Amino acid sequence: MMSLLRPHGLFLPFIKRLTDIKVCRVKRRSQGCTYNITVIRHRWMKSLGSVRDLSSSATEKETFDMSKFPAERIRNFSIIAHIDHGKSTLADRLLEMTGAIAKTASNKQVLDKLQVERERGITVKAQTASLFYQHHGQTYLLNLIDTPGHVDFSYEVSRSISACQGVLLIVDANQGIQAQTVANFYLAFEAQLAIIPVINKIDLKNADPERVEKQIETVFDIPKEECIRISAKLGTNVEQVLQEVVKRIPPGVVANIALFGGRVSRGDRIVSAHLGKSFEVNELGILRPDQHPTETLYAGQVGYVIAGMKEVKEAQIGDTLYLHKQPVEALPGFKPAKPMVFAGMYPMDQSEYTALRSALEKLTLNDSSVSIQKDSSLALGAGWRLGFLGLLHMEVFNQRLEQEYNASVIITAPTVPYKAVLASAKLIKEYGEEVITIINPAQFPDKSKVLEYLEPMVTGTIITPDDFTGKIMTLCQGRRGIQKNMVYIDDHRVMMKYVFPLNEIVVDFYDQLKSMSSGYASFDYEDAGYEAADLIKMDFLLNGQPVEELAVIVHKDKAYSSGKAICERLSNSIPRQMFEIAVQAAIGSKIIARETIKAFRKNVLAKCYGGDITRKMKLLKKQAEGKKKMRRIGNIDVPKDAFISVLKRK
Numbered sequence: 001m002m003s004l005l006r007p008h009g010l011f012l013p014f015i016k017r018l019t020d021i022k023v024c025r026v027k028r029r030s031q032g033c034t035y036n037i038t039v040i041r042h043r044w045m046k047s048l049g050s051v052r053d054l055s056s057s058a059t060e061k062e063t064f065d066m067s068k069f070p071a072e073r074i075r076n077f078s079i080i081a082h083i084d085h086g087k088s089t090l091a092d093r094l095l096e097m098t099g100a101i102a103k104t105a106s107n108k109q110v111l112d113k114l115q116v117e118r119e120r121g122i123t124v125k126a127q128t129a130s131l132f133y134q135h136h137g138q139t140y141l142l143n144l145i146d147t148p149g150h151v152d153f154s155y156e157v158s159r160s161i162s163a164c165q166g167v168l169l170i171v172d173a174n175q176g177i178q179a180q181t182v183a184n185f186y187l188a189f190e191a192q193l194a195i196i197p198v199i200n201k202i203d204l205k206n207a208d209p210e211r212v213e214k215q216i217e218t219v220f221d222i223p224k225e226e227c228i229r230i231s232a233k234l235g236t237n238v239e240q241v242l243q244e245v246v247k248r249i250p251p252g253v254v255a256n257i258a259l260f261g262g263r264v265s266r267g268d269r270i271v272s273a274h275l276g277k278s279f280e281v282n283e284l285g286i287l288r289p290d291q292h293p294t295e296t297l298y299a300g301q302v303g304y305v306i307a308g309m310k311e312v313k314e315a316q317i318g319d320t321l322y323l324h325k326q327p328v329e330a331l332p333g334f335k336p337a338k339p340m341v342f343a344g345m346y347p348m349d350q351s352e353y354t355a356l357r358s359a360l361e362k363l364t365l366n367d368s369s370v371s372i373q374k375d376s377s378l379a380l381g382a383g384w385r386l387g388f389l390g391l392l393h394m395e396v397f398n399q400r401l402e403q404e405y406n407a408s409v410i411i412t413a414p415t416v417p418y419k420a421v422l423a424s425a426k427l428i429k430e431y432g433e434e435v436i437t438i439i440n441p442a443q444f445p446d447k448s449k450v451l452e453y454l455e456p457m458v459t460g461t462i463i464t465p466d467d468f469t470g471k472i473m474t475l476c477q478g479r480r481g482i483q484k485n486m487v488y489i490d491d492h493r494v495m496m497k498y499v500f501p502l503n504e505i506v507v508d509f510y511d512q513l514k515s516m517s518s519g520y521a522s523f524d525y526e527d528a529g530y531e532a533a534d535l536i537k538m539d540f541l542l543n544g545q546p547v548e549e550l551a552v553i554v555h556k557d558k559a560y561s562s563g564k565a566i567c568e569r570l571s572n573s574i575p576r577q578m579f580e581i582a583v584q585a586a587i588g589s590k591i592i593a594r595e596t597i598k599a600f601r602k603n604v605l606a607k608c609y610g611g612d613i614t615r616k617m618k619l620l621k622k623q624a625e626g627k628k629k630m631r632r633i634g635n636i637d638v639p640k641d642a643f644i645s646v647l648k649r650k
């Protein structure tokens with residue numbers, strides 16, 4: 001009975017791993033046994049009503065009697081794959097076939113709920129849905145957790161994976177195994193999950209499922225007989241997928257036991273072990289994928305709970321919740337997501353500060369992987385320093401701010417978390433620690449204070465058709481990459497492993513890799529610790545004034561080339577103004593590069609001779625609107641995108 005707390009059981013990892021679906025854990029002691037109940041707080045779904053309304057398409061809202069599902073009829077599984085290999089499409093088909101949603105065109109990609117997800121066609125947030133599936137006269141409860149495909153969100157993937165006992169590993173029948181397929185496979189493999197390889201898009205003209213089966217045998221050592229060939233789009237063989245889920249994925253270890261014990265009901269008081277605060281359970285239920293209230297959730301079941309929590313801090317993922325007056329020890333093993341890219345965020349105009357703060361609070365409520373702290377800058381005023389999982393994550397966050405909260409912000413050049421080992425006991429006392437983390441170039445300590453600087457490293461996996469290996473190796477060397485390994489995974493495809501400084505790949509590496517391989521190469525990376533590096537801080541000056549928000553930390557060997565390149569990009573992105581502007585790069589007091597932006601007077605009324613005042617007003621208004629997208633630094637108008645675009649190599 002006590003195996004409920006096993007680290008790879010349903011509850012602990014599930015709670016550890018889901019972000020937006022607020023998962024809480026309730027442990028209950030009863031008759032001498034400890035029971036563990038998972039409840040999910042799913043607040044943000046409500047606010048997305050405008051994006052999607054399933055209430056008419058889903059079956060009538062009903063209250064489910066969850067006590068009717070013994071653990072042997074529960075399967076918790078996840079769909080993992082490289083981006084665009086068809087996870088969301090398959091998830092939609094599974095939802096349709098189990099009647100969780102109606103079969104209509106408007107229900108496409110039901111689990112992709114965010115506007116940004118629909119626009120970009122990518123999944124950002126892991127979603128969960130409970131499916132009821134009839135198999136051999138029995139009803140099974142299948143908890144499906146959809147996952148994102150992009151590297152930035154692999155954190156969400158590992159969250160989802162740990163909640164499961166099995167995964168569907170989707171591989172595109174045309175593209176074959178890609179870098180994230182490999183990364184995701186290992187996540188599932190290390191978690192000792194049942195892995196069902198599913199070859200999708202067999203309807204495509206160029207589909208070559210046999211070649212993909214061979215790759216799966218070579219790379220993952222899974223016999224090709226275990227692969228299921230499907231077309232998620234047409235529904236071909238999708239029924240077989242559900243059957244195999246029931247057959248091959250074991251029921252949850254924890255759920256086996258939990259069913260006979262603990263439960264949480266509406267009206268119960270639960271206490272957060274993390275905060276010691278108590279909350280009343282106002283509502284709870286399961287997800288199909290809509291919220292369906294139930295009176296009670298029993299151990300072994302997955303659902304949501306709304307418990308009057310008001311701030312994101314009150315719903316820490318990984319927290320242990322227990323029933324009031326029945327305290328338990330908080331469960332270990334919770335590891336928060338680690339931001340890898342930091343950037344400053346400022347309102348376009350200081351008058352928008354309060355509105356932006358409220359938007360940030362709301363948005364971080366459903367994306368707890370974003371770290372946030374107050375910051376301020378001479379040029380940009382009061383703002384924040386935010387930490388993201390990667391650059392795409394940052395862009396998606398920014399896009400959501402604009403779309404969902406109508407907020408317009410300046411994001412400064414992103415930086416990775418560097419470290420510095422301080423040189424003297426006095427400094428250690430002053431900073432409070434021997435090794436400090438630098439997430440803002442403005443805090444970069446001078447060389448005289450430091451024994452050594454350290455930079456974060458990653459191990460990158462690249463899979464590419466062999467035509468492009470030469471070019472890609474040159475690209476990797478240019479990014480200070482060290483090759484560790486190179487193998488053929490079939491007749492034409494090569495898998496390469498490199499160790500890179502994170503800084504070198506975080507901004508534009510993926511874009512360059514894609515464009516030089518005509519989109520065929522794929523890339524994924526994982527944390528590889530820190531290494532000593534010769535780092536310096538480089539400042540940029542506009543008309544002789546250093547602009548702190550433009551400062552970057554670079555490797556010494558690259559200082560001159562990147563200083564020159566950034567000056568060029570800045571001079572291209574700052575529009576001509578009524579006076580000449582000097583753009584300079586400096587290390588300490590030494591100027592190492594310079595560009596000049598020529599003066600230019602744009603008189604928008606020049607063509608408006610005489611008369612029509614309304615036309616004049618219109619032109620002036622248009623000019624004023626253009627200016628709104630600029631931020632004045634000193635007397636220079638700088639476009640809001642200049643800060644981030646300076647780091648993007650063309």
Ligand SMILES: Nc1nc2c(ncn2[C@@H]2O[C@H](COP(=O)(O)OP(=O)(O)OP(=O)(O)O)[C@@H](O)[C@H]2O)c(=O)[nH]1
Nearest residue numbers: 083084085086087088089122123149201231232233
């Ligand atoms: N021809 C064909 N196209 C498919 C099939 N399954 C998915 N697609 C298409 O492939 C594209 C990507 O599918 P998605 O389901 O969005 O892929 P995904 O893996 O969820 O993507 P991310 O969420 O961004 O990781 C879409 O244009 C789908 O219509 C299939 O079986 N056959």
